[in-house]
Amino acid sequence: MTGLSAGKYWGLRRLAAPGGTFSMLAADQRPPIMAMIRSRTGRAPAFAEIAEVKRMLVGELGLAASAVLIDPVWGLSAALPDLPPRRGLLVTLEDHVYEEGPGGRRSAAIAEWSAEKIRRLGADAVKLLAWFRPDAAEEVVAHQRAFVAAAGDACRQHDIPFVLELLIYPFAAPGEADANDAADPAKRPSLVLDSITPFAVEGVDLWKLESPLPADAIPDPDGPGAAPVQALFDRLGGRVPGPWVMLSGGAEFAHFRAVLVYAYRAGASGFLAGRSIWADAFQAWPDRAACIQTLRETARPRLERLSELTEKSAQAWHRHPRFGAGVSVADAGAGFASAYGKDPCSARAALTARPEAIA
DSSP, X not given: OEEEOHHHHHHHHHHSOTTSOEEEEEOOOOHHHHHHHHHHHXXXXXXXXXXHHHHHHHHHHGGGSXXXXXXXXXXXXXXXXXSOTTSEEEEEOBOSOOEEETTEEXXXXXTTOOHHHHHHXXXXXXEEEEEOOTTSOHHHHHHHHHHHHHHHHHHXXXXXXXXXXXXXXXXXXXXXXXXXXXXXXXXXXXXXXXXXXXXXXXXXXXXXXXXXXXXXXXXXXXXXXXXXXXXXXXXXXXXXXXXXXXXXXXXXXXXXXXHHHHHHHTTOOEEEEOHHHHGGGGGGTTOHHHHHXXXXXXXXXHHHHHHHHHHHHSOOGGGSGGGTXXXXXXXXXXXXXXXXXXXXXOHHHHHHHOXXXXX
C-alpha cells in the first residue's frame, strides 16, 4: 500500500469520476482560441471575446466532465461563476508564450503566477505544459528539466497534485534540413517515449501525454493493422511511472476516440481534452447562439461518449502499478496532525537551491 500526502490524494480524487477514471475538459487553450477568433473576424481578439469563449465552454460542458482545466488570465478570472463547483478544477501554470531558439523551445511560467496561488484559490491540481525534445540543445534540455523540477517541488511544498503535459515539436538540429518530424510516424514514437524518462523523478502525480503516432495515422483498434500500434501504446504505458491520461491535440473526434481505445488497453486512466470535443462549435463565431447550439448538440454528446468509454475501459488511477496493492493517506493515524506537512525530501530546501524555482 502506497501512501500519498493528504492534499495530493484528495486532489486526485476530486479530478476523477467516482470510479477513479478521468474525463477532463480542457478550456485553458489560448493561441488556438485567439487564432479562431482572428480567422472569423479578421482582427486581433479582444480580452472579453476570449473570456467569453471560455465561459461558454465551462458553462455548457463543465457538468459533463469529471474536472475542468482553465487558465488564470482569460479563463478563471472571467469564468469562475460558470465553473461547476461539484467538479474538479485544474489551473494552468505555464505561459502560452515560449522562447524559440536554434537549440529548441524554453518554457516559462505565467508572470506573477505560481503553484502557491493555485492552491490558495482552492484548485485541485496544477497543470504544467513543457515543450520537450530529448535531442534539443543541452542547455535547452537542462532549462526544461529545471522548469519541471521546480514546479514539482512547489506542488510538493503546497501539497497539490502536479499534472505534467509533455509535447514534442518540430525541430531541426544544426546542419539538418527543416522537417516536421514531430508528425513523422517513423520518428515520432521514439521522441514521445524518450521524453518521459527525464521527468520520472520530478514528483509528477498525473501525466498528460500525446499519442506516439499522429492521431490521423491511427488505424481501427479492432482492424488488421492494430497490433503494431497497440505495441507502441503498450510501450508508452510501460514507460510512464504513474497514472496517465491522453491529450487530444486538436485531432478529429473519431481519430481521438480511436487513440483512447489503444491507450485504455495500455493502462491509461482517462483523457484531458478540448478541441477534439468543442472546436467545431466555434466555426460559427461570432454568432454566439449558433456556437452554443453546437456545443449542446455536438460537443456535449461527444464529451459524454468519451466519458462512457472511459468509465467502461480506462484503468482507475489508484490501480496503476505505481501504487502496488493500493493507495492510502500518508501518516494516517493518531499522529497525523503533527506529521502532516513535514516533507522528508525537504521541498523548501530544493526550492531555495534553485533560483528559477516556481514558488
